[in-house]
Amino acid sequence: MTAPNELRLLPWSGPGDKPCYLSTDDPGGYMSRLADNIEAVQLGTASDLLDAASEALDNQGTSLDDMRCLVKELTGALRDVLRVATSRGHLRATCDPRESAN
Template sequence: MNAPNELRLLPWTGPEDKPCYLSTDDPDGYMSRLADNIEAIQLGTASALLEESSEALDNQDTSPGEMRCLAKELTGALRDVYRVATSRGHRRATSDPRESAY
């Protein structure tokens, strides 16, 4: 849960690739759930690309063009995962320590 007046970094960007933020105290609201679902999709995509890249690196027949395409996709996935980690880290740092799962 975000502290009152804390903004949540959303897992997508706006015009000109600028960050988007959500201001809410309802972690179960529509936009919060949408952001959670998109984060899950982004993390799943990154996991699949990690497996694909391992296979491509092990395959001597992978062409330079295929590697460039894979590198581009991995760059996008890394950008998404970094944004998710930043958002979750910020939310964790601003949450009440008594609400921690530890």
């Protein structure tokens, strides 16, 4: 997860949508476990939304309002998944994948 003495990006935001960090060497501590559980819920929600999106795309009768609602929910889930990936160190701060696409 995180190296000793490294701050962990938590899966929620603080006031003003600013990132929250945890400083601890105890991966089994209360806040670490809480963050792990919230991340698991966020990833599960993203998976469920992905399934719902696939079904909506296959259904010709899906209304525009339903699609807009789904896109809004997917946007939030994607934001959560990116935060989890960043927290777990799967993204390098110096690498923006959008730059390599140009």
